[in-house]
Amino acid sequence: MGDGAYDGEPVSQAVLDKQPDAQLVIPPHKKAVVSSTGDTQRDQHIQTIAQQGRIAWQQKTGYNLRNHVELAMQRYKRIFGNTMKASALPQQKTEAWISTSALNRMTNLGMPVSVKI
Numbered sequence: 001m002g003d004g005a006y007d008g009e010p011v012s013q014a015v016l017d018k019q020p021d022a023q024l025v026i027p028p029h030k031k032a033v034v035s036s037t038g039d040t041q042r043d044q045h046i047q048t049i050a051q052q053g054r055i056a057w058q059q060k061t062g063y064n065l066r067n068h069v070e071l072a073m074q075r076y077k078r079i080f081g082n083t084m085k086a087s088a089l090p091q092q093k094t095e096a097w098i099s100t101s102a103l104n105r106m107t108n109l110g111m112p113v114s115v116k117i
Contacts, residue, residue, distance in 0.1 A: 007032065012042055025061045027054070076103055 006026050015022050024041045034043045049057045058064040080099045086092045 007042070009035070009040075009042070012040065025063050027057075027063060072103075075107070076100070079103060079106075 007028050011026070012024055015024060024045075026042070026045075028042060028046050028049065032042075032046050034046050037043075045057060045061070048060065052060075076099070080103075084092045084095055086095045
């Protein structure tokens with residue numbers, strides 16, 4: 001999932017080269033056109049937006065959940081900072097695991113229990 005700045009065939013192809021089964025959820029530009037082959041995920045997104053509208057596309061693809069991810073990243077950066085303290089990759093992985101575990105624990109402790117009436 002990415003914002004509109006990542007829209008384009010080079011980014012899509014780079015992702016699919018790494019993970020061929022990946023589902024790309026990148027909103028195409030308003031003036032985006034279908035490619036000559038017309039069979040890419042981006043082309044399907046463009047056609048869906050043209051037929052059903054951008055809001056329907058967001059709900060269909062789950063793009064409207066992007067704000068939850070952005071909020072989680074904002075919380076992480078405010079609590080733990082913008083940079084990693086460790087310099088080597090293995091230690092950075094451990095640092096990320098520990099800090100996300102701590103953030104998840106803090107979030108779970110602070111979340112209200114709600115019941116639909």
